[in-house]
Amino acid sequence: MVLIPNVVVVLGIVVVALAGLMLSSTTLTALPASVAQLWLVLNLVPVTGGAVELGVLPILPAIGLIAMIARRVHGAVKDRVSIADLAVLAACTLLVPVVLTLAAAAMMWDAGRVFAVGPPPLGDAVLRTLVVHLVGLVLGMGARLWRALLRRYGLPGWLVDAAGNAWRFLTWLAGAALLVLLVLLIAGWGRQGDLLAPYDGVDAVAALVAVSLLYLPNALIATSGVLLGSEFNFGEASVSLFSIHLVPLPPLPLLGVIPGTASEWAVVLLAVPAVLAAVLAYRGRPTGAQALAGGVLAAVIVFVACYLTRGVIGYYGPSGPMLWLTPALAFVWVAGAGLAVAVVGRIAELRSAAPEAEPEEQEAGEVPDGTEAAETSGQDEGTDEETDDDFDAPGDAEDPEDTENPEEAAAEDTHEDSGADAEPEAESVPAEDAPDAGPEADPVEEPVEAAAEDITEDGNEETAEDSPGEGGEEPGEAGNPDPRG
Incomplete structure (x- = not known):
């Protein structure tokens, strides 16, 4: 399953390399080097030519490769997979490309x-x-397989939800970054004309536009980092919401959208990540732990994106989003909004619980008065039976010989005379002797554990937590039998 994408990619690279050599009238001796270099570019590995290193490569082809791998992996695990199958799948997915990269480097x-x-x-x-x-x-x-793996190793399943919230936040932030780039493109349309003016042929302009489109995901990642409050570097040039310092840049239309100076109102764009994080936190209502987990996962995703889009660009030097500040700010926005919503929700729960507790305290306060009156009345009458009953051990019965109540004696005589009519009452089960329906008698707990254990070992199907209990009964329906038969 996982070898097919690598074979398809290698064959496609060979075709592209052959076409490039034929169109440029280059000898076929350069074919191995061309194939190796294209493989490295596809995996975002820095390439070197003429003592010049290019470490910031277009991430759009790599996104296509990632989508192909994800589709093949999903096809292998969507129905049923065991832990051993998953280990083999992961090993093939990771080790085969590493071997190809080592061969390309050689x-x-x-x-x-x-x-x-x-x-x-x-x-x-x-x-x-x-x-x-x-x-x-x-x-x-x-997500389904990840939930099963988390259950198997005793980790909370809401980590998958936290990862989903972090991914949605970053996706929405990328959408906002695309909108910002479109506004800058329209506002600086004159700069685009100045950049493309030196190129007379249509082919050259089309090539520049194509390169800009290939680097568009890189620009979205860099703009998202700027919206978070971080900084984007292009060698000695730096771009942020607070200041912009430029140097002569390559004549790409994508780089022409960068304004010469930062506007005073640009700081207002910091509200974009704040609003997005707040909306997602309000919809998800996370707890404190979930908010922190979401922030950590968002920081990890941003760190991976910054690492893959940062490198050396020729004589300009290191370029790309700031590798440590950008993930830290992503954590602050996501975790901060989640913690704020969690704290506000907790305060609201405490306030709503306070008015309900006051009537209960008043009712509880009236009980001692009534009890004291009853006890006083009992002392005046010379009997303390209620007080003795309160301290009797559960299940203790009063000795029949000590009973002098004539009504009870009459009931016993009636029971002896009734014969068969009293027999069903003798066989009936009192309420105190009814089967216990507490936690020890719960018929659902053990089947759920066993089902989860089987699923995580054999595959990634849903657990039996949502399935009916034994005998077709829903969980919780196995109540006490009727004491009266």
């Missing part, structure tokens, strides 16, 4: 003796390849 090293290319940093190449394919594996497993 091919680049060998081609460096003939062409102006060089091998990538080996550690960074392996790590980026692992991250790209790990993202595809995680997304392909799906």
Whole structure:
């Protein structure tokens, strides 16, 4: 299942490399180096040519590769999967691309003796390849399988919901970033004309637009970081909501949307992540632990995105979103909004519980008065039977020989005379002797545990928590039998 995407990708790379060499009238000796370099570019591994390193690569082709991997993984686990199957699946998904990356690095090293290319940093190449394919594996497993795995290892299932909330927040933030880019494009349309003026041919303009579209997801990630309050660097140039410092940039239409200075009202855009996080927190009503977990997961996702879109751009130097500040701000927005909603909800619960507790305290206060009056009345009458009954052990019975009540004696005589009429009452089960329906007699607890254990070992199907209990009864319907038969 997981080898098919790699085979398809390699074959596609060979076709593209052959087409490029034929269109550029280049010797086929460069085919191995071209294939290796395209594989590295697809996995966002920095490439080197002519002593110039390009570490910020377009992430759009990598997104297509991740989607292909996720689809194949989901097809393998959607019906039924065991832990052993999942381990083999993960190993193949991660190890096969690493082997291909190592082979590509060796091919680049060998081609460096003939062409102006060089091998990538080996550690960074392996790590980026692992991250790209790990993202595809995680997304392909799906929420259902992740819930089953969390149950199996004793972790709370709401972690999946927290991850979903974090993903929705970042998706909405990317949508807001796209809207900001469109507004900047319209406002700075004159700069686009100045950038494209030196290029006379339509082919050159189309190539620049195509490169800009390939880097559009990179721009969305960088703009999202700026909306969070972080900073985007392009070498010595820096862009944030507070200030903009530019240097001569490459003539790409995508870079032409960056304004020369930051407006005074740009700080207002900090309300965008605040509103998005608040809306999601209000809809989800998370607890404190869920809010913190959502913030951590959002920070992890942002860190992976920043790592894959940051690197060295030739002589400009390190470029991309700030690697540590951007995830930290994502954690602050998501966790802060969730904690605020959790605190407000807790305060509202305490306030609503306070008025209900006052009448209960008053009623509880009236009981001692009545009890005291009853006890006083009992002392005046010279009897303390109610007080003695309050301290009797449960199930204690009064000795029949000590009973001098004539009504009870009459009841006994009537019972002896009635014969068969009294026999059903003798066989009836008193309420005190009825079967206990407490936690020890719950017929649902053990089947639920067993079902969860079977599902997590054999596959990723739903647990039996929502299924009826034994005998077709719904959980909780196995109540006490009628004491009167």
